[in-house]
Amino acid sequence: MKKKRRYRKSKHMHTKWFYKWMVPILVLFCVGGVLIASVIHRDPAIPTGGAAFVESSREPIVSESEFLEVSSKPEETGPPVIDESDYVEYNGPIEHIFFHPLVVYPELAFDGDYQAKGMDDYMTTNVEFQRILEELYKNDYVLIYPSMIADLKLPPEKKPVIISTDDINYYPYMRENGCNDKLVVGEDGHIASTAVNPKTQKEEIRTDAEVFPILYRFVQEHPDFSHHGAMAIVGLTGYDGILGYRTQKDSPNRAKEMEAVKPVIECLKKDGFVFASHSYAHATTSDKDAAFVYSDCQQWKDEVESLIGPTDLYFFPYGDYPKHGTDAFRTFIDFGFTHLSGVGINTYRKNYEGYWFDDRKNLDGLTFRRCLNQGRDYVNDNGKPSVFNQVWDMMDVDYVFDARRGDTPGQGDFS
Numbered sequence: 001m002k003k004k005r006r007y008r009k010s011k012h013m014h015t016k017w018f019y020k021w022m023v024p025i026l027v028l029f030c031v032g033g034v035l036i037a038s039v040i041h042r043d044p045a046i047p048t049g050g051a052a053f054v055e056s057s058r059e060p061i062v063s064e065s066e067f068l069e070v071s072s073k074p075e076e077t078g079p080p081v082i083d084e085s086d087y088v089e090y091n092g093p094i095e096h097i098f099f100h101p102l103v104v105y106p107e108l109a110f111d112g113d114y115q116a117k118g119m120d121d122y123m124t125t126n127v128e129f130q131r132i133l134e135e136l137y138k139n140d141y142v143l144i145y146p147s148m149i150a151d152l153k154l155p156p157e158k159k160p161v162i163i164s165t166d167d168i169n170y171y172p173y174m175r176e177n178g179c180n181d182k183l184v185v186g187e188d189g190h191i192a193s194t195a196v197n198p199k200t201q202k203e204e205i206r207t208d209a210e211v212f213p214i215l216y217r218f219v220q221e222h223p224d225f226s227h228h229g230a231m232a233i234v235g236l237t238g239y240d241g242i243l244g245y246r247t248q249k250d251s252p253n254r255a256k257e258m259e260a261v262k263p264v265i266e267c268l269k270k271d272g273f274v275f276a277s278h279s280y281a282h283a284t285t286s287d288k289d290a291a292f293v294y295s296d297c298q299q300w301k302d303e304v305e306s307l308i309g310p311t312d313l314y315f316f317p318y319g320d321y322p323k324h325g326t327d328a329f330r331t332f333i334d335f336g337f338t339h340l341s342g343v344g345i346n347t348y349r350k351n352y353e354g355y356w357f358d359d360r361k362n363l364d365g366l367t368f369r370r371c372l373n374q375g376r377d378y379v380n381d382n383g384k385p386s387v388f389n390q391v392w393d394m395m396d397v398d399y400v401f402d403a404r405r406g407d408t409p410g411q412g413d414f415s
């Protein structure tokens with residue numbers, strides 16, 4: 001009971017301390033906690049992968065002039081007409097992969113400090129994300145949204161994948177450890193991100209540094225990678241604002257931040273992205289009652305949904321949730337969340353009465369290192385194939401792995 005009261009009293013010192021320090025630490029060290037144990041007792045003889053350092057500043061694929069030209073022709077502004085007469089019903093597995101805010105400056109993330117191991121474990125670099133897109137496209141994956149699952153028809157040989165993100169809030173620890181500062185509207189009118197370049201100490205607007213700008217531009221280059229315009233899902237908590245803007249109730253400059261974030265939300269929507277709740281306080285819920293869930297959902301509704309609009313998507317923090325069928329679980333459904341997601345490498349999706357539940361693969365350092373340790377087509381001691389083969393089936397992890405992570409998690413290699 002004591003614990004629950006601490007979560008609720010948002011002005012209480014303990015709670016502030018909890019949000020500022022414990023939540024980030026928990027985010028880093030608890031997601032995919034199941035995986036940790038299995039990684040720990042393996043000899044970390046990690047291949048560095050064939051991935052050479054890639055200079056990560058590149059021009060946006062869609063230039064402003066191209067964008068304006070297309071927009072000025074009314075007959076071309078609608079969605080492209082695609083002949084779908086050869087599409088076939090898809091009944092196979094539906095992959096769902098997810099990412100935290102990307103690491104743009106590995107020299108700040110994998111710098112050997114007390115947060116570096118967590119950054120390596122649970123984060124993905126912008127270079128890795130770009131390579132993952134290339135691999136998915138090459139291996140015949142097509143982006144979809146959960147709303148498209150019913151009666152899904154795809155070109156023959158194509159396989160669906162959902163891409164989602166968590167914690168697109170840019171908490172202070174992320175900013176200090178090589179992630180972006182916030183999302184912004186780019187010079188071409190499409191989504192971009194900003195961060196201070198540690199080399200120049202100058203703020204840069206980039207289109208190659210975060211999931212959304214990278215994906216948007218990838219789809220412009222490869223329109224057939226996106227089914228009916230699907231992009232990625234933006235997962236948001238609420239306790240530290242959203243998208244890098246401190247819009248939470250106790251923010252000192254809330255009104256200004258709320259004005260500033262509006263064009264960014266509109267830009268994300270216009271570029272095709274949708275939103276999900278990742279809870280308000282980023283708490284575990286397997287140990288909470290319906291009253292806690294209600295209060296957390298309500299706070300998210302008040303402070304986040306009021307800005308981004310309603311959503312039926314919910315991503316459980318740490319992949320931790322109350323038992324199906326309990327009042328606590330039911331409370332999420334009552335709030336309108338009918339696509340709920342846990343975390344797991346094994347592809348899992350089930351239609352319960354009134355809602356869908358699936359697991360999302362965490363494509364981060366923990367998973368990449370485990371994949372590389374095992375190699376392709378690994379067979380466990382019990383004779384069963386490793387679940388990590390499922391990741392290899394989607395992509396060449398050797399190619400994806402960013403060599404700047406180094407051999408030891410948290411100890412980057414910048415030679």
Ligand SMILES: [Zn+2]
Pocket residue numbers: 027166167278282317318
């Ligand atoms: Zn999270």
